[in-house]
Every structure is written in structure tokens, then in C-alpha cells.
Amino acid sequence: MKHIRRSPEEIAVNRQRYEEHQKKGLEFAPKALPAPSPMPAPPIDPAVIIHAETVPGGWYWSTVLKRGEAIRIDQGEGGSTVALVAWNANDTSERLNLVDTVKVQWTTALGKGRVIFSDMGRVMFSLIEDSSGAHDCLMGGSTAATNAVKYPGISTRNTRDNLILLAGKLGLTRRDIPAILNLFAPVRIDDTGAFQWRGKLSNSGDYAELRAEMDMIVGFSNCPHPLDPDPTYQPKPITVTRFRAPVPAADDLARTATAEAVRGFENNALMLA
Structure with missing residues (x-):
């Protein structure tokens, strides 16, 4: 690939445009997002539940999720990290x-009121409830190699191999697997730039609810995070409940919190037109 040299003047202009765009984005963003959702998780009206699935520790699962539906991921029995991936159901590219x-969104902190984008600039999920606010979108998941070091002498399941198996059952390959969102993973970056596990940021029994903003295939892997300090491999089961979400209001926080979210939903509308 031919390297393109840019002049100092061009770099300065591009930097100025970026800083102006960032300033506008930060000015538009709310001063503060809502407090974490209350615990324990309130019951879901049985009339709107479509399906509930228990994913055992170490295992994986996938489901089709329609626009306007939502999923609640509930730790239930204790601290568990849940790796999540998703594809547009009508075009898995x-x-x-x-x-x-x-x-x-100018932040790695994902919580209630934030959205999750696709690689086409459209909104896939809105985070409509979240008791945690401690999610990891930077590190990725466990592998056979990391587990072998962390849990020597025993056979364990890991996120990478789980997602490869999951993708294969969907007619996809490992190349189709996107970077994963680790729910309930209290990872932070310290002053040296190193990743740290801040266990005090998470609670046993945390839950999150994500509303689908397009038809999707959603995959989950229930394996310990690479930084989880527990030396014993003992992931707890989690429950994923698919349900019909309330219709969002015009001033729905996720749809109006940032200028970028507004544009993302405009892109969704163009896709649906």
C-alpha cells in the first residue's frame, strides 16, 4: 500500500476539524447520565416475554432479536462476565x-442511555436499563492460551472458541466475528495505560437491558474475563430474557443523548425507508 504523506498544513486543518467536531459532540452530550438501574432486577411482565434462556457457565448461545424487542442479561447467581456479539440479521456483513x-460517543463508559453502533454508522442497541455501568469494550475475551496460563492442569472453555463454534452454526466464519462487548467486566485503565480489574465497581446479580434498533442475530459467551482475579474456573449461569420492549418516546434518552446518536438513528430510518 502506498504511503500518503500529508503536509503540516493539511494535518493542522484536519486536527482543527476534529477538535471542533469533538467540542460540538461534548457540548451536546448530557451533563450526567441517569443513576444505575435499581437492584434487584424488577420482574418482567410475563405477557411480553418471548423466550428465556439459561446459559450455563462456560457455554454459549445465540438468538434472533427483532427491532423493538429487547433482551435482559441477568447474572442471577453471581458475578459473571458475558461476551456479546451481534450481526444485522438481513446482512451479516x-x-x-x-x-x-x-x-x-467520546467515552468507553457504556451505561443506561448510551447506544451501540454497527460498522455502517447505524444503531444496533440502546442500553435502556443497566445496574452495572462496568462494561469492557476494549480488551476482548479469553482464549485457550490465556486459560491454560490462568487455570493450569484443567480443561476449560473459552470465549474465542465458543464464538467460533457459534459463528459456524450460523453459517459464518471466524472472520465474521466482531470485537466483543464484555458485559459486567469492571475494567479500567490506570495512569500508566495498563488495564486493571476494579472489582468494587460490580455487584453480584447485576443486569442490563438492551433494546434492538434493527433485526439482529445476537451471540453470547459465558466465560470468565481474562482479568477476572478468581483463580478458580467457576463461571455461574446467566439468564437471557427476550421480550417486547415499550415503544420509545420521542425524547427517549438513548435517541437524543448525543448528536452522534441522533445521526445514527437517522441512518437507521434511511435503512428502513
């Missing part, structure tokens, strides 16, 4: 994109 999710 469009998939979850955490780089854009972080970049356009």
Missing part, C-alpha cells in the same frame, strides 16, 4: 463495532 461506539 454489518456487525457490532465497538471502535465507532466509543469514538462517536
Whole structure:
């Protein structure tokens, strides 16, 4: 690939445009997002539940999720990290994109009121409830190699191999697997730039609810995070409940919190037109 040299003047102009865009984005963003959702998780009206699935520790599962439906991921029995991936059900070349999710919302902190973007600039999920606010969109999941070091002498399941198996059952390949969102993973970056596990940020029994903003295939892997300090491999089961979500109001926080979210939903509307 030919390297393109840019002049100092061009770099300065591009930097100025970026800083102006960032300033507008930060000015538009709310001063503060809502407090975490209350615990314990309130019951879901049985009349709106479509399906509930228990994913055992170490295992994986996938489901089709229609626009306007939602999923609740509930730790239930204790602290568990849940790796999540997603594809547009009508075109699986469009998939979850955490780089854009972080970049356009100017934060790695995902919680109630934030959205999760695809690689086409459209909104895949709105986070409508979240008791945690401690999610990891930077590190990725466990592998056979990381587990072998962390849990020597025993055979364990890991997120990478789980998602490869999951993708294969969907007619996809490992190349189709996007970067994963680790729910309930209290990862933070310290002053040296190193990743740290801040266990005090999470609670046993945390839950999150994500509303689908397009038809999707959603995959889950229930394996310990690579930084989870527990030396014993003992992931607890989690429950994923698919249900019909209330119709969002015109001033729905996720749809209006940032200028970038507004544009993302405009892109969704164009896709649906």
C-alpha cells in the first residue's frame, strides 16, 4: 500500500476539524447520565416475554432479536462476565463495532442511555436499563492460551472458541466475528495505560437491558474475563430474557443523548425507508 504523506498544513486543518467536531459532540452530550438501574432486577411482565434462556457457565448461545424487542442479561447467581456479539440479521456483513461506539460517543463508559453502533454508522442497541455501568469494550475475551496460563492442569472453555463454534452454526466464519462487548467486566485503565480489574465497581446479580434498533442475530459467551482475579474456573449461569420492549418516546434518552446518536438513528430510518 502506498504511503500518503500529508503536509503540516493539511494535518493542522484536519486536527482543527476534529477538535471542533469533538467540542460540538461534548457540548451536546448530557451533563450526567441517569443513576444505575435499581437492584434487584424488577420482574418482567410475563405477557411480553418471548423466550428465556439459561446459559450455563462456560457455554454459549445465540438468538434472533427483532427491532423493538429487547433482551435482559441477568447474572442471577453471581458475578459473571458475558461476551456479546451481534450481526444485522438481513446482512451479516454489518456487525457490532465497538471502535465507532466509543469514538462517536467520546467515552468507553457504556451505561443506561448510551447506544451501540454497527460498522455502517447505524444503531444496533440502546442500553435502556443497566445496574452495572462496568462494561469492557476494549480488551476482548479469553482464549485457550490465556486459560491454560490462568487455570493450569484443567480443561476449560473459552470465549474465542465458543464464538467460533457459534459463528459456524450460523453459517459464518471466524472472520465474521466482531470485537466483543464484555458485559459486567469492571475494567479500567490506570495512569500508566495498563488495564486493571476494579472489582468494587460490580455487584453480584447485576443486569442490563438492551433494546434492538434493527433485526439482529445476537451471540453470547459465558466465560470468565481474562482479568477476572478468581483463580478458580467457576463461571455461574446467566439468564437471557427476550421480550417486547415499550415503544420509545420521542425524547427517549438513548435517541437524543448525543448528536452522534441522533445521526445514527437517522441512518437507521434511511435503512428502513
